[in-house]
Amino acid sequence: MAALTREQKDQFWRDGVLLVEDAVTQEQLADLRKVFDEWVDESRAHGDDYGDALDGRPRFDLESGHTAEVPALRRVQSPEEVSEVYADIMRNARTVDFCAELIGPAIRFHHGKVNSKLPGTATKVKFHQDFPFEPMTNDDMITCLLFIDDVTLENGPLEVVPGTHKGPLYSHWHNGAFTGTVADEVMEKHADKIIKCTGKAGSVCLMHASLLHGSAPNLSDSSRTLYITTYYAEDAIELSPNHLPSTLTHDLVRGEPSGRVRCSSYEMQLPEVPKDTSFFAQQATADAR
Numbered sequence: 001m002a003a004l005t006r007e008q009k010d011q012f013w014r015d016g017v018l019l020v021e022d023a024v025t026q027e028q029l030a031d032l033r034k035v036f037d038e039w040v041d042e043s044r045a046h047g048d049d050y051g052d053a054l055d056g057r058p059r060f061d062l063e064s065g066h067t068a069e070v071p072a073l074r075r076v077q078s079p080e081e082v083s084e085v086y087a088d089i090m091r092n093a094r095t096v097d098f099c100a101e102l103i104g105p106a107i108r109f110h111h112g113k114v115n116s117k118l119p120g121t122a123t124k125v126k127f128h129q130d131f132p133f134e135p136m137t138n139d140d141m142i143t144c145l146l147f148i149d150d151v152t153l154e155n156g157p158l159e160v161v162p163g164t165h166k167g168p169l170y171s172h173w174h175n176g177a178f179t180g181t182v183a184d185e186v187m188e189k190h191a192d193k194i195i196k197c198t199g200k201a202g203s204v205c206l207m208h209a210s211l212l213h214g215s216a217p218n219l220s221d222s223s224r225t226l227y228i229t230t231y232y233a234e235d236a237i238e239l240s241p242n243h244l245p246s247t248l249t250h251d252l253v254r255g256e257p258s259g260r261v262r263c264s265s266y267e268m269q270l271p272e273v274p275k276d277t278s279f280f281a282q283q284a285t286a287d288a289r
């Protein structure tokens with residue numbers, strides 16, 4: 001049986017974004033929450049980013065203002081490397097079937113992360129497209145944002161500009177620095193087209209990697225936690241170093257290897273791999289320019 005209806009597939013290719021409810025079971029959701037709550041508790045003992053990701057950068061990223069009393073753990077890099085619960089979701093959740101139907105049948109894993117906005121924290125994501133961070137020979141690539149908490153208008157929902165996956169790819173370089181965000185003029189042009197993606201826990205927002213998106217701080221007293229996984233068509237090859245490499249990067253999660261490469265036509269300036277813990281530090285440099 002197909003995982004997505006014809007209407008859902010058409011909507012994804014028209015808008016570049018599709019929200020699907022019940023992408024994981026209640027039991028899976030409870031397990032994801034439990035592991036994340038343990039990470040938040042562990043973070044209380046740390047004053048700075050900590051842990052080791054594959055490339056030597058810290059795994060756990062703390063927002064400024066983090067304290068034991070008000071923890072501000074904003075990112076866990078490659079959680080599927082250190083948690084069986086997250087690895088199982090990355091490989092087996094319905095989300096993977098949705099992506100296989102949209103860009104497969106054969107797809108590979110690119111990277112994963114938890115993005116969290118705990119109550120009382122300032123975490124926000126400036127508007128950007130993902131593809132300029134992770135250019136491939138073709139752009140059949142989907143970012144899946146799985147809602148571990150209910151996402152409301154108040155707790156910093158994902159904001160997207162439907163249709164922008166069809167182009168152009170905007171520059172994320174400004175005054176000689178890769179800031180990981182688009183210019184203010186780009187957002188002025190799109191301001192009236194932004195929509196907020198809300199939904200109950202367990203929903204997934206499937207987003208084309210070229211879609212313009214960002215999100216505002218959490219203004220509520222409830223958490224907003226997302227498990228984000230990115231998949232790409234098996235016949236694409238990376239054109240720059242992976243910005244969040246893990247031992248599972250490139251794993252074939254659906255289908256069979258074809259031994260082929262497919263190329264689409266586009267041009268862009270190559271990205272810079274973050275030197276600090278994550279892209280939040282790159283985006284912070286935009287304010288200084």
Ligand SMILES: O=C(O)CCC(=O)C(=O)O
Pocket residue numbers: 115116125130156157158213214215226228
């Ligand atoms: O956490 C969010 O609201 C958006 C995440 C995102 O765009 C990213 O991590 O690239």
